[in-house]
Amino acid sequence: MSYSTPAHFAACPSLKRRSKQISSNVVVCSLRQQDLKPAAVPAKLSSRQSLRLGVPSKGRMAEDTMQLLKDCQLGLVKPNPRQYIATIAQMPQLEVWFQRATDVVRKLMYGDIDIGIVGYDMFQEICGGDPDLIVLHESLNFGHCHLGLGVPMTGRFADINTLDDLKAMPEWTETNPLRVVTGYHQLARRFFAKHGFQHVVLLTADGALEAAPLMGSADIILDLISTGITLRENNLKQLEGAEVLRSQGVLVASRRALLERPGMMEVVHELLERLEAHLKADDYYSVVANMRGSSAEEVASLIMSRGHLGGLQGPTISPVYTHGPSENGASGVVAQHGFYAVTICVPKKLLYQSVKELRQVGGSGVLVQPMTYIFDEEPLRWRRLLDTLEAAPQ
Numbered sequence: 431m432s433y434s435t436p437a438h439f440a441a442c443p444s445l446k447r448r449s450k451q452i453s454s455n456v457v458v459c460s461l462r463q464q465d466l467k468p469a470a471v472p473a474k475l476s477s478r479q480s481l482r483l484g485v486p487s488k489g490r491m492a493e494d495t496m497q498l499l500k501d502c503q504l505g506l507v508k509p510n511p512r513q514y515i516a517t518i519a520q521m522p523q524l525e526v527w528f529q530r531a532t533d534v535v536r537k538l539m540y541g542d543i544d545i546g547i548v549g550y551d552m553f554q555e556i557c558g559g560d561p562d563l564i565v566l567h568e569s570l571n572f573g574h575c576h577l578g579l580g581v582p583m584t585g586r587f588a589d590i591n592t593l594d595d596l597k598a599m600p601e602w603t604e605t606n607p608l609r610v611v612t613g614y615h616q617l618a619r620r621f622f623a624k625h626g627f628q629h630v631v632l633l634t635a636d637g638a639l640e641a642a643p644l645m646g647s648a649d650i651i652l653d654l655i656s657t658g659i660t661l662r663e664n665n666l667k668q669l670e671g672a673e674v675l676r677s678q679g680v681l682v683a684s685r686r687a688l689l690e691r692p693g694m695m696e697v698v699h700e701l702l703e704r705l706e707a708h709l710k711a712d713d714y715y716s717v718v719a720n721m722r723g724s725s726a727e728e729v730a731s732l733i734m735s736r737g738h739l740g741g742l743q744g745p746t747i748s749p750v751y752t753h754g755p756s757e758n759g760a761s762g763v764v765a766q767h768g769f770y771a772v773t774i775c776v777p778k779k780l781l782y783q784s785v786k787e788l789r790q791v792g793g794s795g796v797l798v799q800p801m802t803y804i805f806d807e808e809p810l811r812w813r814r815l816l817d818t819l820e821a822a823p824q
């Protein structure tokens with residue numbers, strides 16, 4: 431292993447000692463124990479009987495994770511806030527463990543938990559490429575952000591707007607490498623190597639990275655960006671063409687636990703069913719309207735002549751009943767002639783357009799309701815998981 435000694439580290443022997451050349455002159459400066467490669471996964475599953483789900487204990491992912499589970503009727507029962515273990519009344523076979531987001535990923539690798547909910551960024555940083563870990567659900571629809579590069583708006587970066595501009599800057603040399611502060615060393619190292627950067631030093635900070643360029647402790651940052659407000663408020667701009675990774679909450683599991691722990695596949699099937707059905711329903715409204723027409727078929731063709739009203743599989747059309755004489759003349763309940771109730775699923779973002787189209791084809795009395803679940807015959811991701819488990823680990 432060759433070691434580089436960039437000028438930046440020359441004044442600081444401890445940094446110099448720990449800087450390690452990874453590829454060309456991309457240098458990783460490992461300052462913390464947690465930046466080191468994690469220990470190998472134990473060869474055997476531990477003999478515990480319980481099944482374990484790890485969820486973030488703090489930070490923005492914690493609240494969103496709890497809310498998602500609650501929305502799937504999987505609310506956590508935790509007797510007091512300082513306790514790190516909880517249960518789910520509807521899934522008594524599952525223990526829920528609260529851990530820092532980074533530890534959820536590590537404990538999955540070590541086999542201390544079997545399933546986890548984390549940000550895809552952390553999953554990729556800590557164990558991207560681990561053949562034992564499988565992403566069961568890649569879009570839990572919270573924690574949307576991306577990893578990108580932030581550079582100062584002024585000074586020598588004033589005209590630097592793209593990754594190519596940054597790469598073409600003549601300043602960065604072996605003795606004066608580009609100093610990038612980030613909490614994502616693995617992803618950063620791969621990104622800069624992939625884009626052919628020659629002289630880069632990665633530095634570490636645990637938070638408030640956006641302060642580093644102004645403070646002078648780094649040239650640029652590589653961090654999570656969501657609204658872009660933190661960058662802007664710290665006089666930084668996002669570099670175009672420098673998206674390192676897109677991220678949101680994901681559900682991950684250990685392949686070995688899936689294959690070997692009794693009851694694990696049933697738990698995962700139920701989790702996927704609930705999550706998929708709820709997350710799909712989240713994008714739709716259920717819309718009911720009254721429609722005039724001489725037959726259900728006529729109403730159906732009117733509805734289906736409008737692009738936005740087809741629903742998921744087509745409209746449901748039912749007669750509307752009223753009190754009246756039945757066929758034998760006795761009083762009873764009869765279908766109102768020429769009057770139907772139509773039920774369709776409408777994408778939330780097309781709601782108003784759909785209501786207008788319903789009116790245009792004679793719809794009235796339009797009711798709009800939120801949807802809680804849309805269960806398909808089989809969750810898409812369950813089928814995908816079965817295929818993945820059948821295939822050899824990559």
Ligand SMILES: Nc1ncnc2c1ncn2[C@@H]1O[C@H](COP(=O)(O)OP(=O)(O)OP(=O)(O)O)[C@@H](O)[C@H]1O
Nearest residue numbers: 489490491531549550551552573574575654656677
């Ligand atoms: N600004 C953001 N917008 C959306 N999602 C974010 C944002 N920042 C972080 N995340 C997501 O949340 C995850 C956890 O980040 P968060 O900052 O809540 O925890 P942390 O960094 O572990 O805790 P702390 O910042 O308190 O040390 C990240 O891995 C990422 O997936």
Ligand SMILES: O=P(O)(O)OC[C@H]1O[C@H](OP(=O)(O)OP(=O)(O)O)[C@H](O)[C@@H]1O
Nearest residue numbers: 637638653654655656657658659660661
């Ligand atoms: O684009 P924005 O919407 O402004 O969000 C981006 C900020 O959010 C995260 O920080 P966080 O709030 O977790 O603070 P931290 O730096 O202390 O982790 C991230 O590290 C950025 O600093």
Ligand SMILES: [Mg+2]
Nearest residue numbers: 489490636637
């Ligand atoms: Mg944070």
